[in-house]
Amino acid sequence: MSTPSESGHEPSEPDLSAIVGERRQLINLAYRLLGSLAEAEDAVQETYTRWYAMSRQQQAAIASPGAWLTTVASRICLDVLGSARARRERYVGTWIPEPLPDRSEWISGRADDGGTEPADPADRITLDESVHMAFLVVLESMTPAERVAFILHDVFRYPFAEVAEIVGRTPAACRQLASSGRRRVRAARTPATPAVGQAVLVRDFKEAWESKNIEALVALLDPDATMTADGGGLVGTVLRPVEGGKSIAQYLIHIADKAPGLTLLERTVNGRPGLVAHHTGIPVTVAALDVTDGRITRIWAVRNPEKLRAWTESGEI
Incomplete structure (x- = not known):
């Protein structure tokens, strides 16, 4: 996902607003992968730290900055999930995913009290079925690789070829991981109540x-x-x-x-x-x-x- 420009000219520097504009997508992805807003924010911050640690020439050589950011954030989350399993075994009591307010109240990491100007919508978590607590609890039962493959493909619609590059496995293996995660979700799903x-x-x-x-x-x-x-x-x-x-x-x-x-x-x-x-x-x-x-x-x-x-x-x- 990081191929140099094929033109004979110097590659143009990525648009800063486009880079910053990826934040919302990254936070949404990282929260679903980790079940923790604090950890999601840390993962996204680390992703941007790695981006800005590169030279402008290195940044300009990346054909799709958004894909690069997603790949790095997903890999960071995969590493966090691996260590989180050990930490949660030592957790006092039961670990439950971090609850979030309604999207209309979510402003820059807090519920809007009406006294501030609306913050960057990139800081809002999009709330849909994939962040319902029952769904997040099922995700906790998955292996890190299952969770990443399932979320990337079934929720964010990434093709298995790209998921494979992120997870470091073959597309066929990622297909199996996502299928396993899908079975867990179906087994736990109950009829939806309006x-x-x-x-x-x-x-x-x-x-x-x-x-x-x-x-x-x-x-x-x-x-x-x-x-x-x-x-x-x-x-x-x-x-x-x-x-x-x-x-x-x-x-x-x-x-x-x-x-x-x-x-x-x-x-x-x-x-x-x-x-x-x-x-x-x-x-x-x-x-x-x-x-x-x-x-x-x-x-x-x-x-x-x-x-x-x-x-x-x-x-x-």
Whole structure:
């Protein structure tokens, strides 16, 4: 992807705005590959560092700067994924991908509080099915190579010839990796619930939790529902999943009793209706929910403050 110009003239210097304009695509790609906005930003920053470390002549010799940036960012993410697997084995409790606010609220790494000028849209994360929490959790079950091949081909539509160059395997091998990742996603996929219907359910769930109505909570939860929390060892939370609708309802009532003044807000979390819990005006928990057949089947409660930067920096109350 980095071939010199074939003309007899000096290759022209790449347009700076075009280079910077790749940032949005790179952040979107890196977030899906890593499940962490902080790590995605670091990967993209490293990508640009490598670009600007080259001489102008070297930069001008690259036929497609966008392809070069994507290749480098993907390889950096592949390396990060390899080391992340070892780090997450040592993680305190369950590691959950970092939750993100709604795209309309996402401004320069934070939710827009209406008091600033809109930032570069390159800093926004495009929210669609490939960043829903259920989807990101499935990605965590893939090997690094599976994840990169699957995301590049199935989400970003890169041909396998280009994926092979990025991953360092043959196109046939990458095809198999993507196919394996696709099977994992299909096996975990549940029937989609319309956003409006899910929003109504989330509102009912919020009201039942606020009123400590355990019967209403149990009715809204699937009997086999699971709640997983992520405190990262930095805040108190359950270290193992809470299983069963009744057990989850009891745990939520227990939390409400222990934290008087807890405020629940309905927010879009990774493109789906969810809840954000505030205590003394500070976001302390972001909950993504999965709904099937009119009941909540999965709750991912992120409490690790390092993963709530997009919410705590917003000034939102």
